Amino acid sequence: MNFVDNAFILICAALVMFMTPGLALFYGGLVRSKNVLATIMQSFIMLGLVSVLWAICGYSLAFGTDIGGLIGGLDFVFLNGVGMDNAGSPAENLPHLTFMIFQCMFAVITPALISGAFAERMKFGGFMVFSALWLLLVYAPLCHWVWGGGWMGEMGALDFAGGAVVHMSSGAAALCCCILIGKRKGHGSTAFIPHNLPMTILGAGILWFGWFGFNAGSALAADGIAANAFVTTHMATAAAALSWLVAEWAHGGKATTLGAASGAVAGLVAITPAAGFVTPMWAIVIGFGAGFICYGGIMLKNKLGYDDALDVVGIHGLGGTFGALATGVFATIGAEGLIAGNAEQLWIQFVSVVATWGFSFVMTFIIFKAVDKTIGLKATDEEQDRGMDIAEHSETGYQW
Amino acid sequence: MNFVDNAFILICAALVMFMTPGLALFYGGLVRSKNVLATIMQSFIMLGLVSVLWAICGYSLAFGTDIGGLIGGLDFVFLNGVGMDNAGSPAENLPHLTFMIFQCMFAVITPALISGAFAERMKFGGFMVFSALWLLLVYAPLCHWVWGGGWMGEMGALDFAGGAVVHMSSGAAALCCCILIGKRKGHGSTAFIPHNLPMTILGAGILWFGWFGFNAGSALAADGIAANAFVTTHMATAAAALSWLVAEWAHGGKATTLGAASGAVAGLVAITPAAGFVTPMWAIVIGFGAGFICYGGIMLKNKLGYDDALDVVGIHGLGGTFGALATGVFATIGAEGLIAGNAEQLWIQFVSVVATWGFSFVMTFIIFKAVDKTIGLKATDEEQDRGMDIAEHSETGYQW
Amino acid sequence: MNFVDNAFILICAALVMFMTPGLALFYGGLVRSKNVLATIMQSFIMLGLVSVLWAICGYSLAFGTDIGGLIGGLDFVFLNGVGMDNAGSPAENLPHLTFMIFQCMFAVITPALISGAFAERMKFGGFMVFSALWLLLVYAPLCHWVWGGGWMGEMGALDFAGGAVVHMSSGAAALCCCILIGKRKGHGSTAFIPHNLPMTILGAGILWFGWFGFNAGSALAADGIAANAFVTTHMATAAAALSWLVAEWAHGGKATTLGAASGAVAGLVAITPAAGFVTPMWAIVIGFGAGFICYGGIMLKNKLGYDDALDVVGIHGLGGTFGALATGVFATIGAEGLIAGNAEQLWIQFVSVVATWGFSFVMTFIIFKAVDKTIGLKATDEEQDRGMDIAEHSETGYQW
Amino acid sequence: MKKIEIITRTFKLDEVKTALSGIGVKGMTVNEVKGFGRQGGHKEVYRGAEYQVDFVPKIKIDVVVEDDFASEVVAAATKAAQTGQVGDGKIFVSPVDEVVRIRTGETGEEAI
Amino acid sequence: MKKIEIITRTFKLDEVKTALSGIGVKGMTVNEVKGFGRQGGHKEVYRGAEYQVDFVPKIKIDVVVEDDFASEVVAAATKAAQTGQVGDGKIFVSPVDEVVRIRTGETGEEAI
Amino acid sequence: MKKIEIITRTFKLDEVKTALSGIGVKGMTVNEVKGFGRQGGHKEVYRGAEYQVDFVPKIKIDVVVEDDFASEVVAAATKAAQTGQVGDGKIFVSPVDEVVRIRTGETGEEAI
Numbered sequence A, B, C: 001m002n003f004v005d006n007a008f009i010l011i012c013a014a015l016v017m018f019m020t021p022g023l024a025l026f027y028g029g030l031v032r033s034k035n036v037l038a039t040i041m042q043s044f045i046m047l048g049l050v051s052v053l054w055a056i057c058g059y060s061l062a063f064g065t066d067i068g069g070l071i072g073g074l075d076f077v078f079l080n081g082v083g084m085d086n087a088g089s090p091a092e093n094l095p096h097l098t099f100m101i102f103q104c105m106f107a108v109i110t111p112a113l114i115s116g117a118f119a120e121r122m123k124f125g126g127f128m129v130f131s132a133l134w135l136l137l138v139y140a141p142l143c144h145w146v147w148g149g150g151w152m153g154e155m156g157a158l159d160f161a162g163g164a165v166v167h168m169s170s171g172a173a174a175l176c177c178c179i180l181i182g183k184r185k186g187h188g189s190t191a192f193i194p195h196n197l198p199m200t201i202l203g204a205g206i207l208w209f210g211w212f213g214f215n216a217g218s219a220l221a222a223d224g225i226a227a228n229a230f231v232t233t234h235m236a237t238a239a240a241a242l243s244w245l246v247a248e249w250a251h252g253g254k255a256t257t258l259g260a261a262s263g264a265v266a267g268l269v270a271i272t273p274a275a276g277f278v279t280p281m282w283a284i285v286i287g288f289g290a291g292f293i294c295y296g297g298i299m300l301k302n303k304l305g306y307d308d309a310l311d312v313v314g315i316h317g318l319g320g321t322f323g324a325l326a327t328g329v330f331a332t333i334g335a336e337g338l339i340a341g342n343a344e345q346l347w348i349q350f351v352s353v354v355a356t357w358g359f360s361f362v363m364t365f366i367i368f369k370a371v372d373k374t375i376g377l378k379a380t381d382e383e384q385d386r387g388m389d390i391a392e393h394s395e396t397g398y399q400w
Numbered sequence D, E, F: 001m002k003k004i005e006i007i008t009r010t011f012k013l014d015e016v017k018t019a020l021s022g023i024g025v026k027g028m029t030v031n032e033v034k035g036f037g038r039q040g041g042h043k044e045v046y047r048g049a050e051y052q053v054d055f056v057p058k059i060k061i062d063v064v065v066e067d068d069f070a071s072e073v074v075a076a077a078t079k080a081a082q083t084g085q086v087g088d089g090k091i092f093v094s095p096v097d098e099v100v101r102i103r104t105g106e107t108g109e110e111a112i
């Protein structure tokens, strides 16, 4: 066991935990003020729900003894055998508990990400059930496939910190959900303008900050790889914030503050699978690309007309996909991508992209339908008019 | 001296420092907008006042050479002998300065916690004097009793990160203060509805984040105990956020965002004394209990009718007490509680609870009365109508 | 290479990164609501712009092989040779990438600081060009002079964490800019009252938190010096928050929340050059002084009548200067100042102050004029009336 | 001249504005208000305590028009704002003696 | 019909509302406003510079009622809002020509 | 008595207030409103989608004065608020039947 790595990963886990309140604010600022609390809640409460589920069986499903490359066994249910030393720890240098809790924070934020797609119209009770099922039936298996000894990792797919596990999976789920739940009342006729952009920028700042824990921590050690992942994360994010502004400026004439924040998140997403595998200069290239591509994806949404309220598909789905493929192209550190002469890696990445989208989309479809039929997921028009805060939580965000 | 531990505890100290602005926002969002700054100020300025007092003599009173088990000597006044190496450091593995500053952050937040009880009606000048006296006459001795070599620690009371020192002490002081200062103008007839719940959620997020430094850092080393304390902290908090929602839902029909945030804080409080002594699954049990108990405590307040404006008694007093007793029941790591067959521990915990409540309540009573008679503590009805921000600080929180 | 130090400095780099969104909020709360986004943007986007420039050539100009004591060579352009091990790293104990990114965060925040001076009237396009040039022509050389092997460091000037490089340089630039750009429309007749002080306090809290990374991290190791710098930072800040309140109270009768926040920032600035060189008790003295001096500086501004909108000169210019001189007086750790009998150090500090102010002011003047003539920097009266958010970014901060 | 105050649901603002523009109204002034009426309010919960909030967010649109244009404006606004559910709101018409356009100093119907 | 505008202290809203409900008022519309008057404002301080803020937060309650009910409403509001301190506010009564209930299209006293 | 509603640019509030105080107005009530008129609004952009926002922030100042003081107030307000650019706003004058000072119960011109 390595105490330096333990210290580093514990702090990184705290940083990743902080991302979820950050996401709550990022999303909360983008909705109308009558929905701010309900939106914040759908991220914040994942800290409660997912963490407890993770301890009960989520962690075991993801990291228990591999069963056919598909799922983890039940060895670690109720954190059985997950202790203060490194016995049984997937990371030998870390106490098993440290590894478990670091992974827990990733599990927390993933279903929270999805909630942006159906913001302003999802009922709270159904949301909780949906999220619990999604965690166990989509996240845990996918996490196992990639990091827990499952087939995708065995195949050689590169996913440094969660391009597939976190971003593509939530992006695909978001697409499925926002089609199934349908549009918000007033979509198309009313302008849904963010009610508090400073809150969104604050959220973006917290996300950027916490993401250092996400990506550098994914080195699972305080070594040079961690340093590289830290730097690539920062540089890609910086580049994407700029390129989003350039896209806006070329397209509509004005660079916006929300654009800078959105670009930053797009960059963070895109570099996530690549962070430890590429050099900082390629990270800048990936970041520049991400800003343009995700901006384009959102334009496309406006054309296609589905109501992905906070652009989860455009940013996490597309950004994660681009990042996964870019990893197959630019990887040169501890792995070899296209530019290192290994074209196969790109093919492997492609397979992992298709599998992730397919699996997440189909499973989400089933779960959504099941919950919708039994408990019900969509708020009525009247509830949407009053606002989800009053309708679902009997609260209002602000009193001046 | 251990450099890993030094790095870890310095970062933890920064995290704990961040809790005080977090608390300022948590409290600030809960009051009416005309009192937001005065409320924020009563937390924020503790960073100024307490830190300087801590350097002058607070640290020495708490950690100086023990005098009769009751108080520390004056060896360390003006940080005399508190240096860059571990000479004289209560934690041999840490530079004495590192240990001192980590403890300083605990001292800062404790009087800030009390301020929630008398929010919206306390004058600033009197508050400053009250807090200074309280720090030196209540916090410093209590801290000495538990962690500085005093009688309570010697007796074998378990308080991993401050259930007694921080939470029960501030809870008892809060109860005393809110009875003595009396109700806010309009209490009972007007609804005091929070003016900015997103701000409160942000504060809760920061508290959760910083609390990892508080509890894991209390291991004073980056070891397996720290990992365990980190995990128990997270799991208890998650569970308490959920159980508060369940309580609300069973009681009033709606789960609220403020409930999730309040439950989280209740869980953080309750696990504080236990964090390093219990396993994660028992932490979940403690967390579930804390959510229900603190919710119940607040119901009780509404019945009893005292005006504990922001529920310091219900959350910190009750949560800390429950946590201290639960530690006596569930401790199995480095200590033995009831379930490990050691019923005596529960008795010891009980004694520490009674002593802490008694000492803090009585001392607070004396200090409050003394300051009230000389300087005056309560704002007039007219000042409360205008709002404490204008009355006490000539400022207003917002201009739209 | 030292893994402990690597872990510590990576986390510190994340903390310093977080200061820039913190600054964005600190500044954003102080302006009128119609300018909140534009103000936030001028800090936030530095994370994008400066980081990419730093990778391209900024780092190399600052830390490349010294050329005549004046500037770094081009060895490290495009991060060439900046790798995961310590080869070529100015800090032998750190991966070169770790050192580079830690420095990057300092480069990011410095031009962001300047933006407070011309807040509420600067056009975005011109601002971006101005900042890019300023980074390369002012920050990079100055950074080289002090930390990169340049003449100022060689001369023996003490600047632990950026009193000259960050604060005096931005303060001098701020003075130059706010004189050149002229006053805001309505200056003198309208009261420019902050629109959201809780946001400003949050910003101050984040700055305080992040500054531990800034100052303790500047030890570049997790040693006793880092512990000392951490403690001096906290104590000076605490003392300055108090002394600013005392100044306000003596002068105008009321202690304000903004005063506490402003004092804290003044203390953080003043201790920056001194943090690793002075003892905690002298840090308290420096902090007390900083609160009074910066408050006085702002009074002076009100008399002189230039429109330094958010008091960059008063706080960063004056605070940094005072801190630099105080370092020459109070240094006793790893260096000797006046009180250690070394009067010459004070003289050296004085020279560094004059050189920094002179260089930054003159260069800023040239850059400002060049950009103003070509692209244009000042928004029209009509744009100022509508607000910079709509005029420059086609956005509004809030929709209630 | 007449002042027409239209108090209605917030999300009807755009429709009413469009309807009035459509019949030639050149200016209007809008206000966010809170209404108390038959519609009733909602319950809020704060740490286990329930409060009844009687006020519902509404918007108030003020339009000043020539006397003989008033009834047309009232009709158009009624049509645009109607949902048929309790809480649609009210229209109040009251007399205005004089109107001044600040920019030019024009008065009377010229100034509208 | 008459429009009664009651401008008074913000914390009197509940009492006035209750008083008016008590005598049979079925609807009202409330607005947050800022008042300037004899009461005077307060000083604000911003980094050492003092500003005089002349405006005090007030609420304005608009009630439209039948002509002969107006004086009773005015009396009830006066009683409920009075503290006797400067700044209690004003009540303005003015004529209303027509009232329409948007939901039903009813007009006149029916519509109130 | 007359009610004078002055709708104008937000940054003109202080000047209008000073002008009215100058000629002896003792009280007024101010409201933040949004105006729609010839001035036109502005474009907002949200992740690549453009929206036209037709409403411009304005302030509305209500002053109730004696009948024969009204024209002087209107003139002073017009002068203070004028910039000559489109969007300066309007002044509406309408009749007030009765005024009550809540503090004292005084009515009529005494109460203003």
Ligand SMILES: Nc1ncnc2c1ncn2[C@@H]1O[C@H](COP(=O)(O)OP(=O)(O)O)[C@@H](O)[C@H]1O
Binding pocket: D007, D034, D035, D036, D037, D038, D039, D040, D056, D058, D085, D086, D087, D088, D089, D090, E026, E027, E028, E029, E030, E062, E063, E064, E065, E101, E102, E103, E112
């Ligand atoms: N007498 C009144 N005076 C002023 N405003 C009124 C009056 N009656 C109703 N309103 C306003 O009209 C709104 C709608 O009234 P309500 O009674 O709820 O439904 P409806 O208009 O369908 O009868 C109220 O919220 C209030 O703002």
Ligand SMILES: Nc1ncnc2c1ncn2[C@@H]1O[C@H](COP(=O)(O)OP(=O)(O)O)[C@@H](O)[C@H]1O
Binding pocket: E007, E034, E035, E036, E037, E038, E039, E040, E056, E058, E085, E086, E087, E088, E089, E090, F026, F027, F028, F029, F030, F062, F063, F064, F065, F101, F102, F103, F112
């Ligand atoms: N002539 C007026 N026109 C419009 N509003 C007025 C007028 N006079 C007073 N007010 C309103 O009434 C409020 C209270 O008036 P003030 O003179 O302070 O006290 P009082 O009502 O006790 O005489 C003011 O804040 C303002 O909102």
Ligand SMILES: Nc1ncnc2c1ncn2[C@@H]1O[C@H](COP(=O)(O)OP(=O)(O)O)[C@@H](O)[C@H]1O
Binding pocket: D026, D027, D028, D029, D030, D062, D063, D064, D065, D101, D102, D103, D112, F007, F034, F035, F036, F037, F038, F039, F040, F056, F058, F085, F086, F087, F088, F089, F090
């Ligand atoms: N007929 C009207 N009824 C009510 N308010 C009006 C009317 N016409 C204009 N306004 C108000 O006056 C403001 C200014 O009007 P606008 O047509 O833009 O310019 P101008 O006053 O220079 O002609 C508008 O924003 C609106 O608030």
